[in-house]
Amino acid sequence: MESSSTDSPHLLLLHEDDNVLVLVQPLRAGDDYTLDGKTYRSALDLGIGHKIARRAIQTGEKVLKYGVPIGSAFTSIRTGDHVHLHNLKSDYLPTYTLDKDHKYAAPSH
Amino acid sequence: MQPLRTDAFLRSDGRKGIRNYILVAYLVECAHHVAREIAWPHKEQGVQVIGFGGCYPNEYSLKMMQQLCTHPNVGAVLLVSLGCEGFDRRSLAREIEQSGRPVKTLIIQKSGGTGATIASGREWIAETLAGLELTPRAPLYIEDLILGTVCGGSDATSGITANPVIGRCMDQLIASGGVGVFEETGELIGCEDMMAERAETPALAEVLRQSVEKAARYYSVMGHGSFAPGNADGGLTTQEEKSMGAYSKSGSSPISGLVKPGDVPSRSGLYLLDVVPDGEVRFGFPNINDSAEIAELIACGSHIVLFSTGRGSVVGSAISPVIKVCANPETYRNMADDMDIDAGSILEHRGTLKDLGEQLFQCTLDVACGRPSKSEALGHQEFVLGYKSFEPIGPSCFPM
Numbered sequence: 001m002e003s004s005s006t007d008s009p010h011l012l013l014l015h016e017d018d019n020v021l022v023l024v025q026p027l028r029a030g031d032d033y034t035l036d037g038k039t040y041r042s043a044l045d046l047g048i049g050h051k052i053a054r055r056a057i058q059t060g061e062k063v064l065k066y067g068v069p070i071g072s073a074f075t076s077i078r079t080g081d082h083v084h085l086h087n088l089k090s091d092y093l094p095t096y097t098l099d100k101d102h103k104y105a106a107p108s109h
Numbered sequence: 110m111q112p113l114r115t116d117a118f119l120r121s122d123g124r125k126g127i128r129n130y131i132l133v134a135y136l137v138e139c140a141h142h143v144a145r146e147i148a149w150p151h152k153e154q155g156v157q158v159i160g161f162g163g164c165y166p167n168e169y170s171l172k173m174m175q176q177l178c179t180h181p182n183v184g185a186v187l188l189v190s191l192g193c194e195g196f197d198r199r200s201l202a203r204e205i206e207q208s209g210r211p212v213k214t215l216i217i218q219k220s221g222g223t224g225a226t227i228a229s230g231r232e233w234i235a236e237t238l239a240g241l242e243l244t245p246r247a248p249l250y251i252e253d254l255i256l257g258t259v260c261g262g263s264d265a266t267s268g269i270t271a272n273p274v275i276g277r278c279m280d281q282l283i284a285s286g287g288v289g290v291f292e293e294t295g296e297l298i299g300c301e302d303m304m305a306e307r308a309e310t311p312a313l314a315e316v317l318r319q320s321v322e323k324a325a326r327y328y329s330v331m332g333h334g335s336f337a338p339g340n341a342d343g344g345l346t347t348q349e350e351k352s353m354g355a356y357s358k359s360g361s362s363p364i365s366g367l368v369k370p371g372d373v374p375s376r377s378g379l380y381l382l383d384v385v386p387d388g389e390v391r392f393g394f395p396n397i398n399d400s401a402e403i404a405e406l407i408a409c410g411s412h413i414v415l416f417s418t419g420r421g422s423v424v425g426s427a428i429s430p431v432i433k434v435c436a437n438p439e440t441y442r443n444m445a446d447d448m449d450i451d452a453g454s455i456l457e458h459r460g461t462l463k464d465l466g467e468q469l470f471q472c473t474l475d476v477a478c479g480r481p482s483k484s485e486a487l488g489h490q491e492f493v494l495g496y497k498s499f500e501p502i503g504p505s506c507f508p509m
Contacts, residue, residue: 012269012456014269022265022269022344023344024269024456025456026439046344047264047342047343047344048264048265048266048344048437048438048439048456049264049265049266049269049343049344049345049419049437050265050344051265051344051346065350065353066268066353066354066357068299068300068303068349068353069299069349070299070346070347070349070350070353071346071347071349071350083346084341084344084346085341085346088346088347089347090346090347090348090349091299091347091349092298092299092325092347092348092349093298093325093328093329093336093348095336095341095346095347095348
């Protein structure tokens with residue numbers, strides 16, 4: 001468990017094969033973070049544990065965390081993007097969430 | 110080797126308890142109030158309430174109640190029956206009696222109703238509490254201990270901090286000759302191949318794989334995995350991502366066997382508890398909440414349950430102390446009184462996985478020696494038991 005040297009202290013690499021990094025400090029919307037020397041700006045408030053793409057991920061490509069697949073991208077993901085329900089889906093079971101009215105909601109993809 | 114303590118509670122089956130609780134067990138929801146009223150004045154003296162709410166008989170719930178009422182942390186049991194429910198109270202009472210524990214059954218319909226039953230129940234508790242002083246004592250060694258582990262209120266920090274910390278503690282326990290039990294095959298969906306590689310025998314590898322396939326099938330029928338909306342708020346996206354985090358609680362020891370609720374491992378090693386019912390989907394979700402899983406770990410003999418939480422669960426349990434390993438440093442600051450271990454400190458470079466693993470192992474030994482865990486000191490005694498059906502485990506589950 002180490003952050004790669006050029007990244008800001010926000011991001012943690014769990015396994016060298018991973019194509020995502022994990023936030024270990026929260027980001028507010030508008031906060032900057034760096035990855036391989038490039039600076040990115042967060043569009044959202046993101047808590048600890050959210051994932052950021054370490055490199056570009058193609059549609060259909062497996063997303064790797066802990067060195068193993070945690071699902072597939074269902075849209076293309078750019079380096080530095082937030083990786084979550086809007087671009088990553090399970091290869092096993094759908095992920096249900098609560099919508100803005102606090103109702104159980106099925107995934108949209 | 111030095112014992113951890115010399116005054117553990119010795120039971121007739123040779124198992125040793127780290128607590129000597131009296132259980133008041135209701136055998137149908139209709140008897141719950143009476144049971145609670147009997148126990149209430151004695152709650153500071155280790156008198157706890159468990160029970161089964163259903164009126165229809167069920168083999169699983171009978172086996173669970175038998176194992177829980179004869180758990181090494183239990184010294185005596187008062188059964189409270191309404192009188193007309195379907196629960197097989199005679200078998201349960203006989204099993205407890207054969208274990209050498211004081212047991213009494215009160216039948217509300219034959220005891221003059223609510224008030225009279227509460228009065229005679231309290232009287233029995235007072236007498237039995239005095240008699241508990243005479244429980245035989247014995248030295249307790251690490252190899253006498255069974256630790257269960259569960260996660261609840263997970264977020265994306267759980268799999269990075271608290272779960273691997275529990276994995277370290279489990280490895281240390283197993284290297285010292287103890288027994289570890291990890292569970293929830295629904296939270297291992299996606300980890301089946303890695304897990305199968307750790308099996309002690311090829312036949313067990315196949316059994317482990319089948320248990321996860323069964324869970325995936327079961328959850329597909331139910332339409333939901335073991336993934337709550339709060340998990341996604343915490344940064345987790347998929348079932349298999351949550352699974353990988355959960356899986357790390359099992360550490361890296363070889364897997365010695367597979368058990369089902371109420372099966373107690375008979376030799377040291379690491380065991381997977383298969384909590385998903387066998388056969389067609391019946392009775393709803395495998396476990397309706399974390400407390401139902403904790404009850405199953407305890408029915409497999411767990412003396413202590415290590416509970417990993419990121420979002421911040423507060424639950425404890427009847428019978429066995431629950432140790433809270435908090436994964437998220439923000440949650441820890443917010444709920445420190447409920448948390449035993451600040452595993453999220455790893456994210457803030459205030460501790461390493463190795464340090465925290467050792468801290469948790471030491472905390473577990475302290476709790477085994479009598480120090481209350483946080484949830485135990487706060488009086489948490491959650492207990493949930495529902496309906497299920499299982500086939501008995503086969504010979505490949507328990508390679509000798």
